[in-house]
Amino acid sequence: MAIRITPSILNADFSKLNEEILKVSSVSDLIHLDIMDNKFVPNFTFDFDRAAEIIRECPIPVDSHLMVVEPELAAPAFAEMGSASVTFHFEAAENPRKVIKSIHAKGARVGVGLKPGTEFSAIEDFLDEIDMVLVMTVEPGFGGQSFMEDMLEKVRTARAALGKNERGIWLQVDGGISPATIERAAQAGADTFVAGSAVYKSDNPAQMVTLLRDLATP
Numbered sequence: 001m002a003i004r005i006t007p008s009i010l011n012a013d014f015s016k017l018n019e020e021i022l023k024v025s026s027v028s029d030l031i032h033l034d035i036m037d038n039k040f041v042p043n044f045t046f047d048f049d050r051a052a053e054i055i056r057e058c059p060i061p062v063d064s065h066l067m068v069v070e071p072e073l074a075a076p077a078f079a080e081m082g083s084a085s086v087t088f089h090f091e092a093a094e095n096p097r098k099v100i101k102s103i104h105a106k107g108a109r110v111g112v113g114l115k116p117g118t119e120f121s122a123i124e125d126f127l128d129e130i131d132m133v134l135v136m137t138v139e140p141g142f143g144g145q146s147f148m149e150d151m152l153e154k155v156r157t158a159r160a161a162l163g164k165n166e167r168g169i170w171l172q173v174d175g176g177i178s179p180a181t182i183e184r185a186a187q188a189g190a191d192t193f194v195a196g197s198a199v200y201k202s203d204n205p206a207q208m209v210t211l212l213r214d215l216a217t218p
Contacts, residue, residue: 001191003216004029004170005209006063008196009054010045010143021058023205027213030063030084032174032194037068040092041141052081061085065113065174065194067140068092075099079106087111087134087172090123100129111172115140116148120157131169132192133158137185138175143196147176152188159189179208179215186216 007028012020021031035051038044046054055062061084068074071088072095078086079102086103090112093099103110111132112123116139123133135155138145155173162169173185174194182193195212202208 001218003186003213004192005213005216006030006032006172006192006194007199007205007209008032008034008143008174008194009200010034011196011200013200017054018057020200020205024199024209025059027206027209028060029192030061031058032196033062033064033083034196035064035066035068035074035078036141039069040089041067043141048077051078055081055083063087063111063194065111065134066092067113071099072102076102076106079103079108083108085109085111085132087113087132089113089115089140091115091118096123096126097129100126111170113140113174114154116151120154120161124161127161127169128167131167132172133162133169134172134174135190136175137173137177137181140175145176147178147181149184151175152184155185155188155190162189177212179211182212182216186218190216 036043036045063085064078064083065087109131113134137151170192172192173190177195178198199205
């Protein structure tokens with residue numbers, strides 16, 4: 001099973017973001033771009049123009065994680081900006097299937113995110129149409145939160161379902177991923193890992209990405 005490490009720039013220094021991304025781009029699979037609107041979650045990160053600039057200038061593919069209301073409007077726009085992957089939250093979408101189709105129509109991979117309180121069964125009807133499942137292992141909104149151990153059961157449930165699917169859907173975890181937690185998440189079945197604080201609060205972000213990959217690799 002291929003392992004993917006996708007550093008989140010949420011905990012990077014926004015004043016020198018290009019430099020921060022370059023610190024990890026040579027050892028990372030994608031850069032994870034958290035988009036928060038201060039409505040779906042109580043925090044705000046980047047507006048459309050700044051996000052488009054980040055995506056355009058990033059030297060590796062961007063995984064855009066939309067924590068916003070009305071993903072029907074935002075999701076296709078982020079795909080059109082050039083995101084390799086766009087994840088929207090199931091809880092925010094009035095018509096998830098419409099959002100899925102709109103992202104694919106713009107040429108990006110589709111991820112569906114689940115907050116801790118949402119069961120995996122909520123999205124089982126969409127598995128034939130999506131490219132990634134994101135299990136949040138913290139409440140979305142802020143970096144630096146502690147990993148929620150009880151979410152590992154949801155990861156195991158998702159892996160059991162995805163294991164029957166031949167499309168190779170990625171299983172991503174986001175929240176509190178660090179050298180202390182990534183092995184358990186990998187053992188539960190995750191193959192794609194978002195790490196923010198662990199990477200950007202370390203003395204050597206690239207070395208941390210490599211360590212995380214080693215720990216997650218069977």
